[in-house]
Amino acid sequence: MNAAGAVRVFAxxxxxxxxxxxxxxxxxxxxxxxxxxxxxxxxxxxxxxEEGPPFxxxxxxxxxxxxxARTMREGGxxxxxxxVMPTMQAICLxxxxxxNSAICVRAPDFVLDRWCRDAELERTRRTDLxxxxxxxxxxxxxxxxxxxxxxxxxxxxxxxCDALGWSSEPIARNVRGCRGSGECFTGCRSRxxxxxxxxxxxxxxxxxxxxxxxAQVREVRVEAGRATGVTGRVVEPLSGRAGFGxxxxxxQVVLAAGCMATPVLxxxxxxxxxxxxxxxxxxxxxxxxxxxxxxxEPTNPRFGATQGWQSLEFVRDGFKxxxxxxxxxxxxxRLPGFGPDLERRLAEIPHCAVWDAIxxxxxxxxxxxxxxxxxxxxxRWHFHPDDVATLQQALxxxxxxxxxxxxxxxxxxxxxxxxxxxxxAEADVLRSAPLRAADLVTASTHVFSTTRMHxxxxxxxxxxxxxxxxxxxxxxxxxxxxxxxxxVNPMFTLMALAHRTAGAIxxxx
Amino acid sequence: xxxWLVLAVSAVLxxxxxxxxxxxxxxxxxxxxxxxxxxxxxxxxxxxxSGGAVARASGDAGIVLYxxxxxxxxxxxxxxxxxxxxxxxxxATLVFPAPGxxxxxxxxxxxxxxxxxxxxxxARSSLAPRRLIFASLRAIVTMGYFGDPAVMRQLRxxxxxxxxxxxxxxxxxxxxxxxxxxxxxxxxxLSPPSxxxxxxxxxxxHPAYAEERR
Numbered sequence: 001m002n003a004a005g006a007v008r009v010f011a012x013x014x015x016x017x018x019x020x021x022x023x024x025x026x027x028x029x030x031x032x033x034x035x036x037x038x039x040x041x042x043x044x045x046x047x048x049x050e051e052g053p054p055f056x057x058x059x060x061x062x063x064x065x066x067x068x069a070r071t072m073r074e075g076g077x078x079x080x081x082x083x084v085m086p087t088m089q090a091i092c093l094x095x096x097x098x099x100n101s102a103i104c105v106r107a108p109d110f111v112l113d114r115w116c117r118d119a120e121l122e123r124t125r126r127t128d129l130x131x132x133x134x135x136x137x138x139x140x141x142x143x144x145x146x147x148x149x150x151x152x153x154x155x156x157x158x159x160x161c162d163a164l165g166w167s168s169e170p171i172a173r174n175v176r177g178c179r180g181s182g183e184c185f186t187g188c189r190s191r192x193x194x195x196x197x198x199x200x201x202x203x204x205x206x207x208x209x210x211x212x213x214x215a216q217v218r219e220v221r222v223e224a225g226r227a228t229g230v231t232g233r234v235v236e237p238l239s240g241r242a243g244f245g246x247x248x249x250x251x252q253v254v255l256a257a258g259c260m261a262t263p264v265l266x267x268x269x270x271x272x273x274x275x276x277x278x279x280x281x282x283x284x285x286x287x288x289x290x291x292x293x294x295x296x297e298p299t300n301p302r303f304g305a306t307q308g309w310q311s312l313e314f315v316r317d318g319f320k321x322x323x324x325x326x327x328x329x330x331x332x333x334r335l336p337g338f339g340p341d342l343e344r345r346l347a348e349i350p351h352c353a354v355w356d357a358i359x360x361x362x363x364x365x366x367x368x369x370x371x372x373x374x375x376x377x378x379x380r381w382h383f384h385p386d387d388v389a390t391l392q393q394a395l396x397x398x399x400x401x402x403x404x405x406x407x408x409x410x411x412x413x414x415x416x417x418x419x420x421x422x423x424x425a426e427a428d429v430l431r432s433a434p435l436r437a438a439d440l441v442t443a444s445t446h447v448f449s450t451t452r453m454h455x456x457x458x459x460x461x462x463x464x465x466x467x468x469x470x471x472x473x474x475x476x477x478x479x480x481x482x483x484x485x486x487x488v489n490p491m492f493t494l495m496a497l498a499h500r501t502a503g504a505i506x507x508x509x
Numbered sequence: 510x511x512x513w514l515v516l517a518v519s520a521v522l523x524x525x526x527x528x529x530x531x532x533x534x535x536x537x538x539x540x541x542x543x544x545x546x547x548x549x550x551x552x553x554x555x556x557x558x559s560g561g562a563v564a565r566a567s568g569d570a571g572i573v574l575y576x577x578x579x580x581x582x583x584x585x586x587x588x589x590x591x592x593x594x595x596x597x598x599x600x601a602t603l604v605f606p607a608p609g610x611x612x613x614x615x616x617x618x619x620x621x622x623x624x625x626x627x628x629x630x631x632a633r634s635s636l637a638p639r640r641l642i643f644a645s646l647r648a649i650v651t652m653g654y655f656g657d658p659a660v661m662r663q664l665r666x667x668x669x670x671x672x673x674x675x676x677x678x679x680x681x682x683x684x685x686x687x688x689x690x691x692x693x694x695x696x697x698x699l700s701p702p703s704x705x706x707x708x709x710x711x712x713x714x715h716p717a718y719a720e721e722r723r
Contacts, residue, residue: 008689009682011683011686011688012688053685056679056682056683056684056685059684062717062718064652065649065656069582070582077587093682149707177703178705179706179707180708181708190671191673191674191676191702192702192703302665302668302669302710303707303710327655329655330652333644335651336632338557338628338632339557340561340562342556343562344562347562438637
């Protein structure tokens with residue numbers, strides 16, 4: 001079979017069908033793509049299933065809302081209940097890697113030590129994972145963002161951190177040849193971002209894997225306590241209209257559908273792999289909040305890496321600071337007011353920078369549940385007051401950084417506080433005001449722990465290699481396996497764990 | 510008898526309140542009903558009035574057309590929620606009236622000053638759900654405003670032209686909606702990967718955002 005014939009798209013299906021493979025992988029994001037590629041390179045017959053379509057550059061839309069409507073589940077409008085917070089899940093070949101900013105940060109030692117201690121793990125310390133991180137880094141060319149494409153809005157963050165004596169660094173990313181277009185969230189037109197559809201998926205195909213796109217898995221099949229395959233329907237790209245049915249039989253089934261989808265799939269498959277009662281529990285996020293700062297000098301914000309600089313100074317305190325850019329219509333949503341006030345703020349955008357904080361919220365937990373008549377999940381989550389306080393500290397740190405970098409004002413976007421703050425003294429209310437979750441505008445795309453790993457089968461869904469405790473031949477390779485927050489952006493750790501999972505599966509075949 | 514009379518009068522009043530008197534939109538719309546288009550146009554005009562710091566008024570920016578297109582790209586359930594949001598805000602003056610005479614009229618029927626006051630009430634409400642509804646509406650209108658290339662150009666945010674290399678993936682699948690036989694690239698078409706040459710911030714714009722030639 002030539003490489004081109006190894007991929008099927010929606011228009012290629014003309015009837016119900018059955019397939020067989022040694023390993024079927026459900027989901028082509030950073031977890032599934034790594035597993036599929038590594039197993040194919042190990043000589044295994046691999047079938048990779050993806051519900052979304054592949055996107056080519058001519059499918060990219062530069063407008064933020066229209067792009068999200070095409071690349072995200074629920075049109076990009078998914079939100080939690082309880083504490084209402086927007087969250088997103090991509091639906092495309094390559095998963096979230098197509099539309100994220102490619103940040104690759106290794107989980108800190110102290111986080112992984114805590115994972116091992118709390119989840120009774122034995123082989124998940126940094127020394128255990130570093131070889132897997134290294135393999136992924138080499139394959140993807142992960143490297144610090146070059147200064148030449150940082151742009152002013154990233155370098156001003158460095159200036160602020162330097163002035164305050166905080167550690168900071170260029171963000172390492174899976175990018176080769178970034179040109180600084182700042183368009184990571186709508187698809188990289190330079191093809192510089194090594195998203196899974198440009199890296200691991202083509203490599204898997206070169207090694208013999210087959211890829212079925214527009215293939216929506218609806219159920220995992222189990223016989224005599226062993227996973228034997230999956231069934232589902234072909235779905236039309238963008239509309240989601242269901243078409244032909246399919247069945248895949250395989251010796252090993254890997255679920256990498258994402259932390260918010262894999263639990264739903266297990267629940268819809270008769271409450272599979274849930275002897276521990278932990279499927280769909282422990283839902284965690286990294287709630288993020290951003291502050292916009294205005295500088296006296298132009299920042300020309302359309303140029304520069306989407307997220308080029310970060311500070312890990314406060315990771316032990318529960319938050320990480322980083323720079324941020326997004327399609328302008330998306331981040332302008334954060335600006336307060338309307339009418340002439342809003343237009344005046346919009347006119348200042350050429351002088352602005354946006355920096356954000358993400359918070360590890362170990363006390364803020366939620367659930368994922370299947371809903372009737374849809375594969376989209378019901379998400380319930382509550383932002384714990386202690387974690388709100390941590391986010392408040394993070395906002396105060398961002399305010400300090402902005403003024404240390406020379407900002408003339410900041411726009412914090414917090415209800416009940418002034419719309420604009422012109423000095424650190426004015427911004428002190430960010431530290432001192434009693435804030436509630438409802439006062440903050442937060443969002444999160446980092447989601448974890450809904451099928452967590454645990455050394456004790458009574459307390460977790462998978463073991464530390466990703467194998468389900470209850471069901472032979474069933475593996476999970478998405479961020480659901482994280483025992484808790486990784487403290488930093490999760491993609492790199494997910495890929496390292498998936499790399500390890502692939503090795504474990506190969507050893508069992 | 511009295512019951513039926515009250516019911517009939519109520520039905521007529523409800524019809525007048527909810528559906529009557531909306532002019533057809535100036536351009537045909539695929540998704541938005543005339544009442545939704547009228548509400549959005551009124552909300553957009555209050556959010557981005559003419560004469561502000563950005564020399565592009567909401568009507569010129571085509572916000573209603575943008576929202577119509579955006580709704581068409583959403584799955585059914587979020588689309589229904591968005592339409593519910595429009596309906597709630599259009600009619601909510603019954604519960605949260607705008608100041609002044611006739612403050613309980615539909616939002617789109619309020620005077621420009623009353624619309625601003627009504628929106629301000631939503632934005633600064635002590636009720637978090639009310640603020641959330643306002644933030645959702647303003648997000649939609651704002652994204653529509655930024656959907657206008659002229660706004661993007663004025664704010665120096667219009668995307669730059671970028672050369673897109675042909676890479677291995679382009680040999681593997683076609684654009685969305687096409688069969689695999691439509692893959693147009695061959696190995697001989699592969700081009701060198703991105704050079705990493707930083708874009709010129711003052712360089713040419715993406716064709717969709719470039720100023721129209723007259």
